Amino acid sequence: MAERLLHRVTREALTNAARHAPGAPVVVELTGGPGATVTVTNGPATEPGSAHSGGGTGLLGLRAAVTAVGGTFEAGPHGGGYRVRAHVPERAGRPSAPSRAPSAPFTRARRRVAAALGAAAGAGVALVAAAAGWYAYIETHAVLEPAAYAALRIGSPLTPLALPDRQIQDPPSDRASAPPEGADCRYHRASGELFVSVDHYRLCFDDEGRLVAKDVVPRAGARRSATHEEFTR
CATH class of the missing domain: 3.30.565.10 (Histidine kinase-like ATPase, C-terminal domain)
Known part of the structure; x- marks a missing residue:
């Protein structure tokens, strides 16, 4: 393996x-x-x-x-x-020698405790797996391909734009510059790779649904450049 x-x-x-x-x-x-x-x-x-x-x-x-x-x-x-x-990792280890069998009452009690702990652990694992699966689904369905981002033009209406059907749930607004006043902004991931910091695309629309600003929000630790931003004039 x-x-x-x-x-x-x-x-x-x-x-x-x-x-x-x-x-x-x-x-x-x-x-x-x-x-x-x-x-x-x-x-x-x-x-x-x-x-x-x-x-x-x-x-x-x-x-x-x-x-x-x-x-x-x-x-x-x-x-x-x-x-x-x-x-x-290296797969190592040998089965330990069998110990002396405990008494029957203690064995039954230990089995009940082990079953209860196993059920609780299984429920916890299921919850974590479900949460991780939902997170992966949301984040990977919020990816805007770089070529699609580059093709967006300021002033375009929202309706005909080929954008992902979802937005990210935890936008990196702390790393983004101030959005245009009165604009409604949405964030998309620039990559589908999970559990690592990636660049994000921010698209801002006015109250008539027209694209008024598009810019790249760098991943954590990356340096922002003025060329990342494009606003309507």
Whole structure:
């Protein structure tokens, strides 16, 4: 299983590097003990990349697969390029020797307690899984592709615009500049990758439903540039 996971991570990272950073140097490192870690790092692109940026769903699936076996997964910008790192732990351990059987009353009581704790833990896991699934559904259905954002024109009415059917639930308004007075603004993610900070697009409409401002809200830690903003004149 560890070998298959590491192979999948390496293949996906190399595919993404070829698609989004063509011509960039790529370094693949494999280390071990205990477990194994693979790191795929690419530099900045030296040739034009693919016009379709994708939503990061391949990396999202790998993150879920690696963490499901107790591993760790990281993916994000690194030194002007991009780095993907996955660690799969070593599967070790032997079954312990059987202990002396306890008395029957104590065994029944222990089983009842274990069953109650198991039911409570199962309910908690189900709630967490449901919450995580709903969060993933909302966030991935609020992604506005960069090409679609670039095609938006100031003054366009809201109705014919091909926008995602949902907005994000926790907009990064603290990192955004002041919106136009009286405008109604909506936020969309620029990437479908979850549980990491990504850029957001903010679209502001006037009371007649026309686009009056569009700007990029940088991910946490990124520096804002004036070229990110476009307002109606």
